[in-house]
Amino acid sequence: MRTVRISDRVHYIGVNDRTTTKFEGMWPLPLGVSYNSYIVEGSEKTAIIDGVEASRAMQHIDAIKQILGDRRPDYLVINHMEPDHSGAVRMLRQAFPGIVIVGNAMTLAFNRGYYGIDSQTLQVKDGDTLPLGGDTTLRFHLTPMVHWPETMVTYLEEEQTLFSGDAFGCFGALNGAVVDTDMNTARYFPEMVRYYTNIVGKYGQFVQKALKKLEGLAIGTICSTHGPVWRSQIKEVIDIYDRLSRYEPLDNGATIVYGSMYGNTEIMAETAAQALAEGGVKEISVINASHTDISYIIAEIFRHRGLIIAAPTYSDTLFPPVAAVMEAIALRGLQNREVAVVGGHTWSQQAIKAMQQYIDACRLTPVADPVSFKHAPAADSLAQCAGMAAEMARILKVSANNG
Numbered sequence: 001m002r003t004v005r006i007s008d009r010v011h012y013i014g015v016n017d018r019t020t021t022k023f024e025g026m027w028p029l030p031l032g033v034s035y036n037s038y039i040v041e042g043s044e045k046t047a048i049i050d051g052v053e054a055s056r057a058m059q060h061i062d063a064i065k066q067i068l069g070d071r072r073p074d075y076l077v078i079n080h081m082e083p084d085h086s087g088a089v090r091m092l093r094q095a096f097p098g099i100v101i102v103g104n105a106m107t108l109a110f111n112r113g114y115y116g117i118d119s120q121t122l123q124v125k126d127g128d129t130l131p132l133g134g135d136t137t138l139r140f141h142l143t144p145m146v147h148w149p150e151t152m153v154t155y156l157e158e159e160q161t162l163f164s165g166d167a168f169g170c171f172g173a174l175n176g177a178v179v180d181t182d183m184n185t186a187r188y189f190p191e192m193v194r195y196y197t198n199i200v201g202k203y204g205q206f207v208q209k210a211l212k213k214l215e216g217l218a219i220g221t222i223c224s225t226h227g228p229v230w231r232s233q234i235k236e237v238i239d240i241y242d243r244l245s246r247y248e249p250l251d252n253g254a255t256i257v258y259g260s261m262y263g264n265t266e267i268m269a270e271t272a273a274q275a276l277a278e279g280g281v282k283e284i285s286v287i288n289a290s291h292t293d294i295s296y297i298i299a300e301i302f303r304h305r306g307l308i309i310a311a312p313t314y315s316d317t318l319f320p321p322v323a324a325v326m327e328a329i330a331l332r333g334l335q336n337r338e339v340a341v342v343g344g345h346t347w348s349q350q351a352i353k354a355m356q357q358y359i360d361a362c363r364l365t366p367v368a369d370p371v372s373f374k375h376a377p378a379a380d381s382l383a384q385c386a387g388m389a390a391e392m393a394r395i396l397k398v399s400a401n402n403g
């Protein structure tokens, strides 16, 4: 592997993973994922910033040797202890026995617990600096709960480069180029929405705190732990993280998530979609919860302002694939959405009640009364469903005109 120079002092030494099928055992990786790592060279000392996942240790060590030759890295800065970045730390220690591990108190405690490492460590606090010699200084800013409690970012002052950990990261392995200016980045933006909403989505308020804290920093380059290095599209990337962490939708479209065993609820979902389209909504995602991976459903729900959920009652409860979606959005504390529910039953009407509870947990107010149907959708319930969707279209259009 050829290593990539990002600036006079910074090299990219990350690795691609196109083997793992599900990140964190849950989130599909059709485009793969990168574990980004960097070397910062000062005139006296050299620091590696963030590591890689265990299975890629050899590749990572080879890249370091390729750049440093006979020299040895002095520090490993761990911005985030999740094993996709720290998994290879023991192998790194074996390859470079003198390396000092730099982290905050919680990082070092996690590092002890995971890897049994409790010597040659350097504990840093919020705002501390680590001089690497000459005009190369790293400064640490603690940004807890983005998305673990120990997370921090590292700022290379002289180059205005932010090593941001998972913040501003995305799924998608790197295809040759590393820096955004050297590639078409289009494929990474949907993968950023999916990465943020799936993994960080619950911690919007902490991401907001981190963004406020970093507001004063001039940022010329973002070196996150996943996806491209951002230089020319920093504004777009920060805007996506800012809007999603404020739970603001990215557009005035609508997601219709439905579950259906025998097609009755599906007819209601199609009816709602047609009424939304007739009402002028152009971005509509109709998703069968049994068909599409929940990772994509969460991302679509965060993307659009409107949300219609339709499901039958199943064994005295909400149809489980739809319950899983509701659980996922309640866990993430979804806010600021226009919602409506459609529920079917044959002998006991539980679907609507359960959907309502999830929506109440998010403190969302539905745009219309729940649409209930029994057995199969009859003319009156179809008309009510279309009416509900028309009302949602009207509200979404008002939002579009205001925004």
Ligand SMILES: Cc1cc2nc3c(=O)[nH]c(=O)nc-3n(C[C@H](O)[C@H](O)[C@H](O)COP(=O)(O)O)c2cc1C
Residues within 6 Å of the ligand: 259, 260, 261, 262, 263, 264, 265, 266, 312, 313, 314, 315, 316, 317, 344, 345, 346, 347, 348, 349, 350, 374, 375, 376
């Ligand atoms: C396996 C199974 C379990 C069901 N459990 C319930 C139930 O507990 N209460 C109820 O009112 N209806 C129950 N139903 C009926 C469905 O909720 C109802 O027929 C629904 O309208 C079917 O919509 P669909 O065609 O979209 O699957 C059940 C149906 C099936 C197939």
Ligand SMILES: [Fe+2]
Residues within 6 Å of the ligand: 080, 082, 147, 166
């Ligand atoms: Fe992480």
Ligand SMILES: [Fe+2]
Residues within 6 Å of the ligand: 082, 084, 085, 166, 225, 226
């Ligand atoms: Fe990560």
